[in-house]
Amino acid sequence: MRPTLTLLGLLVPLSVASLLIGAAGIGFASFGSDPHMALIMSVSRLPRTLAVILTGAALAIAGVVMQQMVRNRFVEPGTTGTAESAALGLLAVTIVAPASPIWVKMVVASLAAMAGTALFLRLIRRLPAREVLLVPVVGLILSGVLGAIVTFVGWQTDLLQLISIWLMTGEFSGVIAGRYELLWFAAGAAALAWFAADRFSILGLGRETTTSLGLNPDAVMRLGLVVVSVVTALVIVTVGMIPFVGLVVPNIVARRLGDNLRATLPVTAAGGATLVLACDIVGRLVRFPYEVPVGTILGVIGSGLFLWLLYREPAHG
């Protein structure tokens, strides 16, 4: 697994950098002796670094699972209404039962994400298979409509500020110990995808082939729906939506290594983690000691990468 090793070779130094970079200076000299520094490490820097890695890996995997489900490379949970549905669910809980514990919010957001994604899957079922770009367009329209509902309700209830964090600018500056652990569940959901890797690869070959190999395509779809929705909802609940990771990383990995997910999922996970961590570090350095949200950095880098992908690979969706 050379690509995984290469990416881990990048990820390790980036993680070290992430531990060292921040408003409070950390010196090698006082390492281990300064209790204040140990506190910063264990409460802020380490949780943040872990949160970034878990988010990047989980979102990249959710992206590739989604792409296998709809057999289209130009979708990710952020462009198919999944994120907006999760936000809608989260908004509903916040309005109806603002004091409910975080796990209730997480469950409601996940269920809403599942419903929204199921709606998207239903909408695209009738689209002609040849029209590769219609699928992402329908996804964008659906997310636009759902996003408008979210904004309208948020405006009426004075919750716009929360919404802009959930949907627009996911970022990690608020991550401290005790406020990111849900992301381990997101990583768990992504790990579930690894156990079903062959099933998703087979699903990518189409319903007929899936059936003829003795798998129920609907069952595999439902599994994918759970993975995608849980990952998206948990990321939104904890740090907010991070765009483009689920789109760019799986596309680059597929170009290089193909769609045999059993082999490529570790690379995809490592790639997502590396990309988001690099962008988070850039975000922390651009206006040091202030921060630019990682979503903004990724938006810039990601849209550039995506345009490059579109022009590089026009023929096969």
Added chain:
Amino acid sequence: MICVKNLSHSIGKTSVLQDISLEIPKGKVTALVGPNGAGKSTLLSLIGRLMPLQTGRISIDGSDIAQTPTRELARRMAILSQTNSLGSRLRVRELVGFGRWPHHQGRPTHEDEQLVMQALDALDLTALGNRFLEELSGGQRQRAFIAMALAQGADWLLLDEPLAALDMAFARRIMAQLVALREAGRSIVVVVHDINHAAAWADHVIALKEGRIAAEGPPETVCTSQVLGDIFDMELRVTQIEGKPLVLHHL
């Protein structure tokens, strides 16, 4: 034996198959022929449980396909449908390897790998094993999908137009291979476009027209100018070469 009873099927308001009852013999090469839109592919897809049954029953070696678990069916029959459109970026070896999935569920044994190699070899794909499918020509890709169905190692092999996109040499090789598989004890049902491939290689021919069975029997009885002329609504001559009917449909 595959047994079809009172099978009707419609798509939207269009009736595709009307009250079909037939038996497909075990241990033979059976060819499904007929004009475009006669319902050949639909019949094959229904037998291969790729579409839900509307009315009628289908059983394969005594098991009703509506009652038998799909995984169990996958070990008994492999079906290659016409719509293997490409969305996936898989290598030829990976695709053919998935043919063994019903047997190993993700944990291939040495035997599975051996069978995949044999299937690749049978379709002359060994040298292309590491190539991505989308980098192949239409015919090579078609061969990869056939190899996948072959690797599945099922008693029954259902193939929908396997010769589409193949050149003459490979078309003949595939048909000869199907006959060799029959010799090895498998049963084959194949939709063929070119009637002469059915006439030359099949043991049993089933001709469909407008959703009904128009003729059924050994090639000598089905491939006559009268029967085929009625089915295809055209005049054609049939001659014989080496005891096999040869349909002169292009003259």
